[in-house]
Amino acid sequence: xxxxxxxxxxxxxxxxxxxxxxxHQTENHxxxxxxxxxxxxxxxxxxxxxxxxxxxxxxVSDGYSVSRSKTEDFLLTLExxxxxxxxxxxxxxxxxxxxxEAFFGQGTRLTVV
Amino acid sequence: GQQVMxxxxxxxxxxxxxxxxxxxxxxxxxxxxWYKQRPGGHPVFLIQLVKSGEVKKxxxxxxxxGEAKKNSSLHITATQTTDVGTYFCANFNKFYFGxxxxxxxxx
Numbered sequence: 200x201x202x203x204x205x206x207x208x209x210x211x212x213x214x215x216x217x218x219x220x221x222x223h224q225t226e227n228h229x230x231x232x233x234x235x236x237x238x239x240x241x242x243x244x245x246x247x248x249x250x251x252x253x254x255x256x257x258x259v260s261d262g263y264s265v266s267r268s269k270t271e272d273f274l275l276t277l278e279x280x281x282x283x284x285x286x287x288x289x290x291x292x293x294x295x296x297x298x299x300e301a302f303f304g305q306g307t308r309l310t311v312v
Numbered sequence: 313g314q315q316v317m318x319x320x321x322x323x324x325x326x327x328x329x330x331x332x333x334x335x336x337x338x339x340x341x342x343x344x345x346w347y348k349q350r351p352g353g354h355p356v357f358l359i360q361l362v363k364s365g366e367v368k369k370x371x372x373x374x375x376x377x378g379e380a381k382k383n384s385s386l387h388i389t390a391t392q393t394t395d396v397g398t399y400f401c402a403n404f405n406k407f408y409f410g411x412x413x414x415x416x417x418x419x
Contacts, residue, residue, distance in 0.1 A: 234409075241318075241409040242400065242409040244408075258408075291355075298343065301345075301355075302357065303355045
C-alpha cells in the first residue's frame with residue numbers, strides 16, 4: 200500500500216466545526232491527492248499537491264483547504280463542516296505524477312451531523 | 313471535458329459467467345487506468361493502457377484500449393466470488409474516475 204496512512208479512519212462531527220484529515224506517506228513521493236467518494240459519483244478530486252507547499256484545486260474544492268508543509272504529510276481541512284461533506288475521503292499518492300499508477304490509503308469515513 | 317463515462321452501473325452474474333464493463337470518453341485519452349475496489353476497501357490499481365488498440369491480460373482479466381483512444385473495456389472470463397467489487401476506469405492524468413461498475417457474483 201505504498202506506506203500510506205490516513206487518520207482518523209472514522210469521525211463524526213457536528214455541522215459548523217472545523218475538521219482536519221491527515222494523510223501520511225513513508226516513501227517521500229512528490230504527488231499526493233485527496234479524493235472523496237460518494238455513491239453514484241465515483242471518486243472526485245478535491246485537491247492535489249505536486250510538492251511541498253505546491254497545491255492546486257480539483258473538481259470539488261469548495262469548502263476544503265489543504266496544506267503540505269512536509270513531503271510526507273498532506274492535510275485536508277474542512278473549514279466549517281456541512282452535511283454535504285459527509286463522505287469517504289481517500290488520500291492517494293503517485294510515484295511519478297498523474298501519468299502513473301496511484302496508490303490509495305485506507306480511507307476516512309466522515310459523518311457530519 | 314475530460315470525464316469518462318462507465319457502464320453498466322451494476323452487474324449481477326452467476327459464478328462462472330463472463331463480465332464486461334465499458335468506459336467511454338468524448339475526447340481522446342493519453343492513457344487509461346483501471347482500478348478495483350473491494351466492498352469496504354480502497355481502490356487498487358490494476359493496469360494502465362497507453363497505446364491505441366492495446367490489449368493486456370492478467371489471468372482471467374482482459375483490458376482493451378480502443379483504436380481511437382476514446383474507449384476502453386475490462387472483461388472478466390469465468391467470474392469467481394473473489395471478483396466481487398467495483399471496477400473503475402480513470403483518466404488519472406486529468407484526475408477523473410468513472411462512476412464505476414459494481415459487480416456481484418452469486419456462487
